[in-house]
Amino acid sequence: MNRQPAIHRASDPRRRAEIIWRAARRALRDWQATHGAIWLHLLKTVTAGLLAMGIAMLLDLPQPRIAMTTVFVLMQPLSGMVFAKSVYRIVGTAVGMVAAVVLGAVFIQQPELYIAGMTVWVAACTAAAMRNRHFRWYAFVLAGYTAALIGIPLVMQPNDLFLAALGRGAEVAVGILCSGVVSAVIVPRQSGSVLERTLRTRYLDFTSFAARVLSGGLERDAFEGRFAKLVDEIVGFEATRAFSFFEDPTMRSRSQLLARLNGEFMDASARLHALRQLRKRLRWSDASIAPLAPYFSELAALLAQRPSLKESDRAYALRLAQDLESFQRTLPRHVRETRRPLETAPPDTLQDFDTSAELIYRFTAEIARYSRTWASLTQAGLPPEPRVTRYVPRTSWYVVAFTFMRTAVVVAAVGWFWVETDWPSGGLAMIAAALACALTSSAPRATRMAFQMAAGAGCAAVVGYLLMCYVYPNVDGFPLLCAALAPALALGAFFATRPRIAGFGVGFSVFLCLLAGPDNVIAYAPDLLINNGIAVVAAMVVAALAFSVVFPPHMGWLVERMCAALRGQVVLACRGDLSGIGQHFQSGAHDLMHQLRLLLNGRKQAHRRALRWMLVTLEVGHAVIDLRHDAQAAAWLADTDSRWRQALERVLADIARLFEQPDAAQLDRALQAVRTATWIAQEALPHVHHDRERRHDVQRLLSHLHFIRSALIDRDAPLGAHARQARRRRRALRLRLS
Template sequence: MSRQPAIHRAFDSRRRAEIIWRAARRALRDWQATDGAIWIHLLKTVAAGLLALGISMLLDLPQPRIAMTTVFVLMQPLSGMVFAKSFYRIVGTAVGMVAAVVLGGVFVQQPELYILGMTGWVAACTAAAMRNRHFRWYGFVLAGYTAALIGIPLVMQPNGLFLAALGRGAEVAVGILCSGMVSAVVVPRQSGSLLERTLRSRYLNFTAFAAAVLAGRLERGAFEGRFASLVDDVVGFEATRAFSFFEDPTMRSRSGLLSRLNSEFMDACARLHALRQLLKRLHWSDAAITPLAPYFGELAALLAQRPSRNESDRAYARRLADGLEAFQRTLPRHVRETRRPLEHALPDALPDFDTSAELIYRFTTEIVRYSRTWASLMEARPAQEPRAARYVPRTSWHVVAFTFVRTAVVVAALGWFWVETDWSSGGLAMIAAALTCALTSSAPNASRMAVQMAVGAGFAAVTGYLFTCYVYPNVDGFPLLCATLVPVLAVGAFLATRSRIAGYGVGFSVFFCLLAGPDNVIVYTPDLLINNGIAVVAAMLVASLAFAVVFPPHMNWLVERMCVSLRGQVVLACHRELDGLGQRFQSGTHDLMHQLRLLLNGRRQAHRRALRWMLVTLEVGHAVVDLRNEAHAAAWLDLHDARWPAALARVRDAIAHLFESPDGSSLDHALSAVRAATWIVQEALATVHHERERRHEVQRLLSHLHFIRSALLDRDAPLGPLARRARRTRAPRRSSNTQ
């Protein structure tokens, strides 16, 4: 009897220990995901910077502080980001070294021509960076300001240019190796794990969002806001996928599958938006929609299901896909049964009914494909993707040209001032201007970013002065040097992790290393440091002033040009080759809208107008691509009715012209072309009524044409005022004719 309580006490104590251990592990995971991630990132950044400094000193490189600067420019929270950034930094640095040597050889002791050539090179590289995405942007940026960093100080000493380029390459290589090694070895954070969490949250959020839309529980403003966030999800996912490619061989082998998953997500978003727009135009109470309400409710109930407590994500996605496929198999029969009473009672409602039913079926198809692909991604050995659906980014050439001119003017102005005044720190001012233009080229608010960097550089100069005068003379040995540098470097790295004040951290970290970073032989010239600090801050303030006053990125003409490029996606949908057209159209539209969202940050009215243009562009362009695909599949219709090819070509030309030059007459012409094509297809439907396959193909063509017409007549879309204006101008003309 005495042993029984002892056994129970031992069991209870062991159970309490397990509970405490699980709670501690959960708390540790939560800490690592929040504040712990920041502290670990700071530890890794400072450790990698000091390691690069020590190795460069050991190798007796000319400027070890450049290796430390490289670390602070490179370090990112995720290992994949560091590897990707390191790769493009190596490429960009190599190209910049070659450019510096070539320009120095062509313009020997000709400072004016050299500055002109360097200005053109930096501006071209910065503009090319805007044409690219992710860390490819960084490669072009590095090619520009590395050439300036190497060549400008030696513009009048060409004999030392080649050796300076080699030394700079060695220092950058040390910084790259140290940052990559520390990131991969010390508490690594993998991009693959972040990608998996992103995929899961995106899938769950999208299914809940779709359920709310189908149930009619989402207001217009809430829908537009949520859909705009989906645009950011598409672009952000593509960036994370690019990072994971450099880091994880498993994710690299699944890159094609991940690309297809993103493509299917865009398709599902487009189908959901089209369905919601049609429901909004029919007001849910229309006679064509009311009979379909049970099917909307059933589909919404399926999508509203959440994974059970012990159910894996793969099992949940498969269960949801199986339920959706079962719903889809019975949907055509139920729709036919529901349609029969309308054929005699409300024949005018049949086009809206058929289009709504077709959109339900197509949306279900897309969400099933998306679910199956997500489930297959979590398999141990997923099937090899035969052909990856590529994400094709789009950048307006007006934005590229704007970036080129802005960079060229700022860098050339400071270079001219340097030559005219013979300022001893003028070369560093020009370097700082080139670096500022490059690093702020993709910032939503380049002027504010430049001001933050200037303030950070100012504090860096003051801190560097204190270190040069009072700290370095009293430091004996590398360990003590590291101990004195840790607090300063950690502060800069911490500020750089905060998105709203990141410019302060970047300016402080980078320019403390450049202005006052320790070398093997420390030169105590505080007057030169102060002069260089003034040059750096002045150059950044000049750049900020130019960004805000002379070249503000939110100029109306630039926003309008980007909106024109966005509408041009419909022109692409109308006239480009069909092979891969859907993916090019979707990715380009999302990419341009993402750029507009960054450009119009804080301008609510302009942002809302651009978002509505994006929605109607996505709606009409996707429908045109569907129409062309269905027409290609129903090639027999070309022979059945000789008028059809010309009618389809008129529809494509009229819609393309409407989105190139939106006005009332273009809208009238597009509606007339759609109406004429609809009449031809309706006549063909009557002749193939007893041929099941052909009847279904013709019905799908009718649905696409009817949807395009309803989208063009939408009163809430940007084309709505054009339609109303056209109707007002036609009414007096008709009355005058009758008189």
């Protein structure tokens, strides 16, 4: 009896030590994922910056500060992001060098014409950047302001322009090399591992979200908020996939598989939304939706399953895919049995039932396909994936023209002031204006970012003055120089990692290097530094005021044109080539909505309106694509009834016109076209009743037409007001006729 307490006394310290060790490991992992990642990024950034400065000094390059500036513009938390940005920076720098030399050769010692040509070049590059995504945007931006950085200081010295371009290229190359080496050698963070975690989280979250939607446990506002986040996940996934392509050969070989996975996720999301919307519209029609309730519940229960502790992600996804496919195989038979008692019901009730059953079947197929594709990512030895239609970003041409005009006006105004006043620091002011316009072109709040960059540049000028007057004269040797610069550089890099003040960090880091970065022979000219600092801050304040007063990005007409571009995806669904149209439609709609989300951040009412336009665009566009595909498969119907082809063409034409110019009259014509096509298909149904395949073809066509009609008259959708107005017009017309 005395042994038992002794045993417990002996085991308690070991158990306590094990518990403490596990808690410490968990805390260490949490710290590494949050604050540890930030400190690692700061260490790598400062190390790469100082290394680039030292190598540039060793090679006796003209301005080592440019190599250091390159590092602070280039460094990112993930290695793949650094490699991708490096590639595009090389391309952008090369193009900018050529542009600077060409403009200098064309406008020799003609500052007015040179500034005009440089303004057009910077504005064109910044506008072209808006048509691209991720770091391809950066290549266009860099091509613009690199030409300004090289050419503007030497506008009256064309003989030195070519050598300056070569020197700039060498300095940028040193910065790129140091960034890539440090990012890949010092505790590298791979984009591929981040992508794998993102995929796992997205899959588990989406299946849980779908289970809640199917069980009816999600309110409208919660659904719309979660669906808006799905848009960001889809666009963000494409960015991470692009980064991993540059770093991981495994991810590079599976790039097409990842693209297909993202396309299937968009399809599953759109199907889920369509199913939820139809179920919401039928809430008062229990006779059509109530018999399908067991299938909704069974599908929700399947998706609500979570992986067991000993089950791998691949095994869980394969098991869920098998369960979903088993459910899908038995669904048609169960639906036919459930439908028999309803065959004497009114035609509208039967149509609601058939449409709901068809959507359940298609959503199950999409989520099962998505599950199998996700499971296959972890399988070794996969054959190369055939090329699929790639993610196609979309930007309204109005946004591109708006960006061009905004950049041209700001840069031209600063350049004109420089020429008229012969301001000694006017060239640097014009460079700062070009930088401000370029770096804020894709920012959701350009005005705030420009003001933050101005504040950062002002603080950089103050810190640079202290360095030049009190630090550089007392520093002897490169190690002491690095020790003196490291705290200021780390502070700027830290601010750049904070989303709310990232503009301040970028302005501080970049302009501390440009204004007060050390060269091989340091010129102690604090008066010049102060003048240059004032010029930089003034130019950025001018840019911020222009963004806020003259060209505010949230102008009503611009938002409306972007919504029109979003609705234009339905026009693409109606008129575009069927080959690969699904991916093209989906990616364009999600990309435009992502831009609207950034633009309307903080404006809840406008954001909700834009989101509802996106939802009805997805509903109708997806249904139109399905209708066109199934009509192509049921080509026999056009041969049987000559009216069908013309009716289908009218449906597509009227829906396209409705989304080009939504109003009550266009909506009335579109609804009439849908009703006419529905009547023709219903007349064909009795003639093919004994031919199972053809009967199913007609039923699918009717389901698509019925869903399109229900989406167009949804009272909660943006077209709901036009639908009510169209109903009043029809009632007034009937009263006049009677």
